[in-house]
Amino acid sequence: MTDVWSVDEHRDDVLRAVRPLDPIELPLLDAAGCVLVEDVIVPAPLPPFDNSSMDGYAVRTADVESASERFPAVLTVVGDIAAGSGELPVVGPGEAARIMTGAPLPPGAQAVVPVEWTDGGTGAGPADAMTGRDHGPEVRVHRPARAGAHIRARGSDAAAGSVAVPAGTILGPPQLGLLAAIGRATAPVRPRPRVVVLSTGSELAAPGERLEPGQIHDANGYMLTAAARDAGAVAYRVAAVADDAATLRATLEDQLVRADLVVTSGGVSVGAYDVVKEALAGRAEFRRLAMQPGKPQGFGLLGPARTPLFALPGNPVSAYVSFELFVRPALRALAGHGEDALHRPRTTARLVTDAPLASPAGKRQYLRGSYSPADRTVRPVGGPSSHLVAALARADALIEIPETVTEAAAGAELTVVLLG
Numbered sequence: 001m002t003d004v005w006s007v008d009e010h011r012d013d014v015l016r017a018v019r020p021l022d023p024i025e026l027p028l029l030d031a032a033g034c035v036l037v038e039d040v041i042v043p044a045p046l047p048p049f050d051n052s053s054m055d056g057y058a059v060r061t062a063d064v065e066s067a068s069e070r071f072p073a074v075l076t077v078v079g080d081i082a083a084g085s086g087e088l089p090v091v092g093p094g095e096a097a098r099i100m101t102g103a104p105l106p107p108g109a110q111a112v113v114p115v116e117w118t119d120g121g122t123g124a125g126p127a128d129a130m131t132g133r134d135h136g137p138e139v140r141v142h143r144p145a146r147a148g149a150h151i152r153a154r155g156s157d158a159a160a161g162s163v164a165v166p167a168g169t170i171l172g173p174p175q176l177g178l179l180a181a182i183g184r185a186t187a188p189v190r191p192r193p194r195v196v197v198l199s200t201g202s203e204l205a206a207p208g209e210r211l212e213p214g215q216i217h218d219a220n221g222y223m224l225t226a227a228a229r230d231a232g233a234v235a236y237r238v239a240a241v242a243d244d245a246a247t248l249r250a251t252l253e254d255q256l257v258r259a260d261l262v263v264t265s266g267g268v269s270v271g272a273y274d275v276v277k278e279a280l281a282g283r284a285e286f287r288r289l290a291m292q293p294g295k296p297q298g299f300g301l302l303g304p305a306r307t308p309l310f311a312l313p314g315n316p317v318s319a320y321v322s323f324e325l326f327v328r329p330a331l332r333a334l335a336g337h338g339e340d341a342l343h344r345p346r347t348t349a350r351l352v353t354d355a356p357l358a359s360p361a362g363k364r365q366y367l368r369g370s371y372s373p374a375d376r377t378v379r380p381v382g383g384p385s386s387h388l389v390a391a392l393a394r395a396d397a398l399i400e401i402p403e404t405v406t407e408a409a410a411g412a413e414l415t416v417v418l419l420g
């Protein structure tokens with residue numbers, strides 16, 4: 001009697017064999033979505049200098065202390081400071097400098113008054129904007145300003161020496177923005193795993209090709225490549241390989257150099273042409289799982305780099321369910337994600353069904369379902385057969401029926417895997 005593995009035993013076994021990829025330094029945009037491996041330290045204060053948060057006038061507080069619209073403080077304008085200005089006028093008593101948002105605070109100034117609190121240098125009433133490029137000889141300020149008003153202090157965003165982004169963070173847009181802001185052009189991350197997806201079967205034709213008698217289109221190649229990309233990998237689809245062990249072995253040799261993980265589909269059952277089993281005999285282990293769909297599974301570590309290879313069953317639903325349960329967590333582990341980010345989220349939901357669902361004794365069944373978060377219910381979509389691609393395409397969850405349950409009636413509380 002052959003050994004039968006449970007879903008959990010097989011998943012734990014393959015995950016034990018997978019190590020995170022070695023870190024590399026990647027340009028920021030290539031590091032998007034990757035896991036940072038070291039704390040990145042802020043090298044210099046951010047912002048690097050005191051600067052204005054408003055378009056207005058840099059002033060000395062004493063000069064505007066008693067300013068009002070009726071009795072404005074009249075100040076001599078000594079210069080114009082745009083963002084990016086390197087040379088700054090000195091603001092002495094009775095003086096102001098016109099300053100734009102983001103421009104460095106000039107020496108002598110202690111506060112910025114927004115242009116709306118002044119006449120904008122026009123000699124008329126309150127301004128609503130700066131006028132023109134000529135700053136004019138003087139400005140009337142209508143309100144007092146306390147020291148530091150409308151100034152973004154050097155280091156107020158991030159202090160030099162503090163941790164900008166801690167190790168283990170998945171780099172999303174805000175983290176990449178921060179790394180760029182502190183001047184980092186690259187980040188030390190685990191790279192996205194490179195995945196090669198290879199369908200096997202002499203019956204397979206590429207989508208777009210006319211089918212000869214007995215042929216079907218290669219659905220798995222596209223589905224699994226897309227699933228690998230969705231899991232964060234850089235995935236390549238290889239044209240389907242016919243049921244010939246020598247050709248498959250040669251194709252695998254060729255592809256191994258560009259792969260951190262290989263996924264095949266088909267050819268792992270007990271048929272006369274089960275080519276993956278034949279080609280990888282002695283190099284991968286083929287086992288039966290107490291699972292439906294997804295009973296036959298192969299796994300091996302190939303070549304000098306011991307590249308993980310998942311040989312998934314050919315039925316499209318079997319291949320997809322196997323990918324979600326076994327390959328996706330392996331890809332996430334290669335990419336350096338922690339235990340809590342390896343798997344699809346799960347929840348419990350109440351089953352809605354007209355008739356009770358039968359499930360094979362001793363096997364964990366994964367039915368396709370439609371999950372409704374509003375009332376935490378799930379409905380089966382299509383039947384249990386593993387060729388039902390159309391139903392799979394309408395599902396957004398897998399309904400898990402435990403090994404010990406042979407019938408699930410309406411109202412049963414079941415675990416669902418959210419495919420979202």
Ligand SMILES: Nc1nc2c(c(=O)[nH]1)N[C@H]1C(S)=C(S)[C@@H](COP(=O)(O)OP(=O)(O)OC[C@H]3O[C@@H](n4cnc5c(N)ncnc54)[C@H](O)[C@@H]3O)O[C@H]1N2
Nearest residue numbers: 199201217218219220221266267268269295313314315318
């Ligand atoms: N006598 C037995 N027959 C089968 C058993 C068994 O235990 N005893 N197991 C069944 C189960 S369960 C599964 S799952 C399949 C697995 O078969 P293979 O992995 O060998 O896959 P194939 O035979 O190559 O294909 C199965 C099925 O899927 C279609 N297929 C394959 N590749 C693709 C593709 N890329 N795109 C779309 N469809 C694909 C293929 O045409 C077959 O219909 O074995 C059962 N048999």
Ligand code: MOO
Nearest residue numbers: 293294295318386
């Ligand atoms: O176990 Mo197979 O993977 O159902 O169709």
